[in-house]
Amino acid sequence: MTNTGNKCKYGLCDGSGWVWVTPVGGREHLRYCKCHYEAEKQKRFETLLKESQINDMRHMTFESYKPQHQTQWRAYEQIHAAHKGYYLFGPYGVGKTHLMAATVIRAIGKEIVSVIITVPKLLDSLRRFGDKDTLAIETLAYEADYLALDDMGKHKVTDWTEERLFMLIDERYKRFVSRKIHTSVSSNLPPEQLSNTIDPAIADRIRGMCAEVFVDGKSYRIRQ
Ligand SMILES: [Zn+2]
Structure with a gap:
């Protein structure tokens, strides 16, 4: 879990790309934030642009x-x-x-x-x-x-x-x-x-x- 110093685009996490979630009747746990997938998508696109x-x-x-x-x-x-x-x-x-x-x-x-x-x-x-x-x-x-x-x-x-x-x-x-x-x-x-x-x-x-x-x-x- 690394804080990149970036602000979360969706205001959901602290910029780390992770959020704590507590499902009904379940235990609190970490999950990827929406902004993590967005960043991954961008990275893939940049790789492709290089190609x-x-x-x-x-x-x-x-x-x-x-x-x-x-x-x-x-x-x-x-x-x-x-x-x-x-x-x-x-x-x-x-x-x-x-x-x-x-x-x-x-x-x-x-x-x-x-x-x-x-x-x-x-x-x-x-x-x-x-x-x-x-x-x-x-x-x-x-x-x-x-x-x-x-x-x-x-x-x-x-x-x-x-x-x-x-x-x-x-x-x-x-x-x-x-x-x-x-x-x-x-x-x-x-x-x-x-x-x-x-x-x-x-x-x-x-x-x-x-x-x-x-x-x-x-x-x-x-x-x-
Ligand atoms: Zn986020």
Whole structure:
């Protein structure tokens, strides 16, 4: 029992995160205060933010995006126009990640809790979280008001990956329907081919909540 010096947000404990309770007919005992769970949730979210890749992408704004190709102009205009969920697809190296990062930076600027992560990295993080993985998924699904998933379909598909992704995408989809939280996804797979690679139930929900945007052009990585 440690007093952190913080005041209890709910005015229930002395800041230690513990409260004494006496049930009817029972003995007085200590129990976690409501503020303890709140702090735990915050800690998990911060861990997850560290896993998120936005810190390496701070330069990838709408302002620094330089469309070279007609589809890149169109994609830029469409995505710049509104904060919502997008499915960005096209070949590698044409700036999909830049546009995704720009949507996240814009959302953060509007104080929308936002996370960007590649799907292979997300799955790797979930694996490392071990038996806490459901907490990580829950945190992503519930706490991020905007989630950008880069490189969908690039992961090695197994029953485990598809189960994990389904749980997440299904939750995001339900919340999109009920309270308009947004999820964007990028992939080199055209939307109609997505269900050939990943679980069709995941692909369906992605298509249900994301506006489809095609990006083409020469690879920025190859250009000198
Ligand atoms: Zn408390």
